[in-house]
Amino acid sequence: MAAEVVVVGFGAAGVATAVTAFELGAEVLILEKAPEGQEGGNTRVAGQGYLNTSSAEKAAAYLKALCGPYPVPDEMIRVWSEEMSLNNDWLAGLGGDPQEHQHQPEGIEFPDLPGADCVHKFHDGPTYGFSNTWKRLESLVKQRPIRVCYETPGRELIQDRTTGEILGVRAAQGGKSIFVKARKAVVLTCGGFENNQEMIRNYLSGVPYCYTSGSPFNEGDGISMALKVGADLWHMNNYAGPSMALKVPEFPTTFGMQALHFSKIVPGGMIVAGPDGRRFTDEKLKTRHGKVASNGTWQALRTPCPMHMVFDQTLMASGPLYDKTPSHGWTQIVERYDWSEDNGAEFSKGWIKTADTIAELARAIRLDPNSLSETVDRWNAQAAAGLDGDFRRTLMLAPFDRGPYYAVELSPSMLNTQGGPQRNEHGQVLQPGGAPIPRLYSAGELGSIYSYLYQGTGNIGECLAFGRVAARNAVAESLWS
Numbered sequence: 117m118a119a120e121v122v123v124v125g126f127g128a129a130g131v132a133t134a135v136t137a138f139e140l141g142a143e144v145l146i147l148e149k150a151p152e153g154q155e156g157g158n159t160r161v162a163g164q165g166y167l168n169t170s171s172a173e174k175a176a177a178y179l180k181a182l183c184g185p186y187p188v189p190d191e192m193i194r195v196w197s198e199e200m201s202l203n204n205d206w207l208a209g210l211g212g213d214p215q216e217h218q219h220q221p222e223g224i225e226f227p228d229l230p231g232a233d234c235v236h237k238f239h240d241g242p243t244y245g246f247s248n249t250w251k252r253l254e255s256l257v258k259q260r261p262i263r264v265c266y267e268t269p270g271r272e273l274i275q276d277r278t279t280g281e282i283l284g285v286r287a288a289q290g291g292k293s294i295f296v297k298a299r300k301a302v303v304l305t306c307g308g309f310e311n312n313q314e315m316i317r318n319y320l321s322g323v324p325y326c327y328t329s330g331s332p333f334n335e336g337d338g339i340s341m342a343l344k345v346g347a348d349l350w351h352m353n354n355y356a357g358p359s360m361a362l363k364v365p366e367f368p369t370t371f372g373m374q375a376l377h378f379s380k381i382v383p384g385g386m387i388v389a390g391p392d393g394r395r396f397t398d399e400k401l402k403t404r405h406g407k408v409a410s411n412g413t414w415q416a417l418r419t420p421c422p423m424h425m426v427f428d429q430t431l432m433a434s435g436p437l438y439d440k441t442p443s444h445g446w447t448q449i450v451e452r453y454d455w456s457e458d459n460g461a462e463f464s465k466g467w468i469k470t471a472d473t474i475a476e477l478a479r480a481i482r483l484d485p486n487s488l489s490e491t492v493d494r495w496n497a498q499a500a501a502g503l504d505g506d507f508r509r510t511l512m513l514a515p516f517d518r519g520p521y522y523a524v525e526l527s528p529s530m531l532n533t534q535g536g537p538q539r540n541e542h543g544q545v546l547q548p549g550g551a552p553i554p555r556l557y558s559a560g561e562l563g564s565i566y567s568y569l570y571q572g573t574g575n576i577g578e579c580l581a582f583g584r585v586a587a588r589n590a591v592a593e594s595l596w597s
């Protein structure tokens with residue numbers, strides 16, 4: 117099997133790369149790990165927004181400020197800010213239907229930073245969510261003679277030992293190795309390491325484990341492949357998370373709890389306790405994709421594991437604990453898990469524990485009964501007085517009712533990682549020291565530009581922008597045979 121440009125991964129970055137390369141006249145092949153119907157990665161189940169900035173100058177200032185004490189090269193900032201304003205033109209030029217989100221300007225995540233008003237969030241079609249932008253992107257590939265090999269994960273890059281050039285990919289198909297020749301270049305667009313617990317332990321600080329609400333197929337393969345051919349890594353400790361969510365063995369991805377969402381108000385008493393039986397945060401805090409303000413900086417939300425959401429009968433009886441609206445998230449969009457209206461099915465599965473008293477509940481979830489009882493008593497007193505003196509929570513300030521009481525174990529959850537092989541302004545993957553690995557490119561969240569703070573819709577925006585950049589430069593390579 118051979119093509120001029122071989123694209124590894126069929127999400128937004130893979131689409132932007134493949135379609136741009138095809139439009140420039142290249143023969144393109146996409147290798148995709150997931151079976152047909154589950155391709156699309158995080159893009160498929162995202163909120164579907166993408167960034168289209170309004171002014172390159174302001175965008176450059178905003179990105180620089182987002183990177184804060186973790187700077188990225190000026191050339192990268194320049195290319196990002198120029199390309200990010202062209203996403204709508206690109207999509208519309210291919211028959212898309214860019215529409216601005218209605219909640220502008222609330223969507224600006226860091227409005228106090230310079231250039232923040234460059235932010236304009238778009239989606240394709242009448243509404244965001246529901247895979248709409250992804251459906252459009254996918255159709256751009258399907259309308260063209262671009263071959264997609266499903267269930268064909270890239271395993272290893274084939275490198276010329278003398279020149280260091282990347283000549284193709286070894287992939288797996290039907291239990292066998294296949295060799296795919298790339299006559300011009302390989303572009304890695306195979307997402308992050310959201311499902312690789314070893315990489316999570318090594319690279320993400322503060323979380324001994326973490327799960328995702330995105331695609332279960334993103335396992336850091338692009339990082340392993342790039343490392344083997346001498347790539348440098350960057351932004352490995354940055355990710356869009358954590359939040360706190362339920363993870364059960366029966367499903368690969370997380371379930372968000374309504375009661376913990378900053379915009380959902382449900383009746384009943386609820387707190388989250390850490391392993392010491394104590395609260396550690398405002399449970400209703402609106403984080404900035406997992407970051408919280410701390411002494412003039414932004415730090416990842418603390419998630420002392422195991423964590424438990426502890427709540428009362430009023431909350432249990434108020435409806436499904438899980439928001440099953442299928443607008444975004446792998447569990448909703450792909451698994452389509454139908455959570456029971458009265459939480460009874462999930463209770464029967466053991467996902468929800470119960471006891472008549474807080475002390476008994478503590479024993480059932482292996483917490484210290486005295487600590488948890490003290491925590492709930494303290495919460496009840498503060499809630500009754502209308503003031504959370506510990507964490508300044510202002511939403512759902514309700515004391516616990518008489519019981520029975522309930523607990524759900526929570527895990528750290530994320531949308532996506534940002535780290536991966538370092539790339540330059542041409543989309544080339546770099547070695548330590550800055551020299552490009554010949555004929556190897558990347559785009560998307562695999563080695564994303566975001567080093568510190570993240571502006572929502574920036575990831576898909578970057579996929580489209582750097583997919584085009586990588587494709588243009590990959591197509592400009594000479595044929596090696």
Ligand SMILES: Cc1cc2nc3c(=O)[nH]c(=O)nc-3n(C[C@H](O)[C@H](O)[C@H](O)COP(=O)(O)OP(=O)(O)OC[C@H]3O[C@@H](n4cnc5c(N)ncnc54)[C@H](O)[C@@H]3O)c2cc1C
Nearest residue numbers: 125127128129149157158159163165270330560561573576
């Ligand atoms: C619930 C949720 C909501 C989000 N909402 C937004 C939003 O509204 N706006 C925004 O900008 N960002 C959002 N994000 C983040 C954003 O979705 C991702 O960062 C972005 O879509 C990544 O695109 P990508 O093309 O780099 O990777 P992906 O879309 O994840 O695609 C990677 C593809 O590579 C495949 N793959 C993996 N390994 C291999 C391999 N070895 N060989 C071949 N293929 C492989 C995967 O199966 C997948 O199809 C959200 C994320 C989540 C989880």
